Each structure stands twice: as structure tokens, then as C-alpha cells.
Amino acid sequence: MKNILIAGAASLALLAACNQGDDTAAQNASEAVNTTQDATAGVVGQTSAATLGANTVDGFVTSLAVGNMYEIEAARIAQTKASNADVKALASTILEDHTAAGEKLLSTASTAAPDVVLPTALDQRRKGMIDNLNAAAPDDFDRVYLDQQMAAHNETLTLLNGFSDNSDAPVLATLAQEMIPTITKHRDRAQVLVNGM
Structure with missing residues (x-):
């Protein structure tokens, strides 16, 4: 309910700013909408990782692959825009x-889950996050990227921890x-950088 109210408020702010014709207000409202969208995406991702992803081989492999593709694309953007x-x-x-x-997921899944087709494109949620990264103002980019990284890595940790004792797929x-450990290191480093801003 809280996310719906936040999204509604951000949408109203964007509409009001556009009606005023004020470019700065419209940009601020757009950034508020993007921030809300990223926060909501994080909550949805956590729920998905804890349920479907952590409990089925197909869900785990697919979620991990899409999350990994997002991380690579977001990192490439950050290398140029940060x-x-x-x-x-x-x-x-x-x-x-x-x-x-x-690469490790591809080789492992090909033998441990040969029936699972690895995705080759981002899902809509992560495409939205990439769009928000690309739309972030230069002064806000670093914070947007780091906030997304903390949410995305928390989602991946939920997925990994939930699947790490799966006896049906021991190799995965x-x-x-x-x-x-690597995902935890990334998340913790992003948190340190946010705390220093």
C-alpha cells in the first residue's frame, strides 16, 4: 500500500510539473518517479527471489541469469557516466x-539444468532500472547507481541463500x-560508498 501511495504521489508531482511548464520541476518530478520505480523494483525482486527463484531450478537459473545481465549492463553505463x-x-x-x-552459470546450467533455456534479454523490471540509470542527471547518477546496486545485490543474495541448500540440484x-561472498562484497562496497556521500 505504501508503494502505491508513493508511486501515486510521484505521478501527481510529475503531472503538476508538466502542467506548470517548468523544466526544472518536471525533471525533479521525473527523478522522483524513477526513484520510486527503482524502490518498487527492489521490493518486487526480493519477493520474486525469495519465492519462485529460491524454490525451483528454472526460477533460480533464470533469475540469476537476468540479474547477472542487468549487473553487466549497469556496470558498463556506470563506467562512462559515474x-x-x-x-x-x-x-x-x-x-x-x-x-x-x-560464464560459470552458463557452463554449470548446461550440465546441471540442460532443459532450462537461459534468457538472452532483460525483463521489463530491469529494463526500467537501466532506463532510470540512463535518465539520471549527472549530479545524481552515482547515487542512483549505488542505490540500484544495493537493491540488486540484496535480491541476488536472497536468491543465492534461498537456493544454496537445494538438494534437488546440488551442483547449482x-x-x-x-x-x-562476491555478491556480499559488492553490496557492502556500494553501501560504504553511499554512506560516504
Whole structure:
């Protein structure tokens, strides 16, 4: 209910700003809508990771693959748009680690879950997050990226922790266990950088 009210308020702010013809107010309202959309995406992702993703092989592999694709695309954007050198360094680390994770997932899933078709494109939720990154004002980009990273990595940790003891797919469960420290490191680094802003 709270998210619906926030989304409604952000939408009204955008409408009011557009009616005023004030470009600054419209931009501020648009940023508020994007922030709300990202926050809602985080909640939806957490719920999805804790339910479907953590309980089925198909859900786990698909969720992990799409999340990994988002991380790679977001990191590439951050490498060009971030203004803080530490944020750019985090993006480089994330790009490297998630590229390796994607390769490991592909090879593991091909033998441990050969019937699961890995996605080749982002889902609508993550496309929206990428759109919000691309739309972020230069002064706001670093914060938007870091906020998204904390939410996305928390979602991935929920997914990995939920699947890490899956006895029906022990090879994938081992992969989940192996990924937890790296994902935790990314999330914690993003939090340190946000705290320093």
C-alpha cells in the first residue's frame, strides 16, 4: 500500500510539473518517479527471489541469469557516466566478476539444468532500472547507481541463500554458495560508498 501511495504521489508531482511548464520541476518530478520505480523494483525482486527463484531450478537459473545481465549492463553505463572514481572502480569490479559469473552459470546450467533455456534479454523490471540509470542527471547518477546496486545485490543474495541448500540440484546449490561472498562484497562496497556521500 505504501508503494502505491508513493508511486501515486510521484505521478501527481510529475503531472503538476508538466502542467506548470517548468523544466526544472518536471525533471525533479521525473527523478522522483524513477526513484520510486527503482524502490518498487527492489521490493518486487526480493519477493520474486525469495519465492519462485529460491524454490525451483528454472526460477533460480533464470533469475540469476537476468540479474547477472542487468549487473553487466549497469556496470558498463556506470563506467562512462559515474563521476566518482570509487564508483567507477566498483563498476569495473562488478563488470569483471559478473562476466565471470555469467560464464560459470552458463557452463554449470548446461550440465546441471540442460532443459532450462537461459534468457538472452532483460525483463521489463530491469529494463526500467537501466532506463532510470540512463535518465539520471549527472549530479545524481552515482547515487542512483549505488542505490540500484544495493537493491540488486540484496535480491541476488536472497536468491543465492534461498537456493544454496537445494538438494534437488546440488551442483547449482554449490554454485550459489560459491557466489555469496562476491555478491556480499559488492553490496557492502556500494553501501560504504553511499554512506560516504
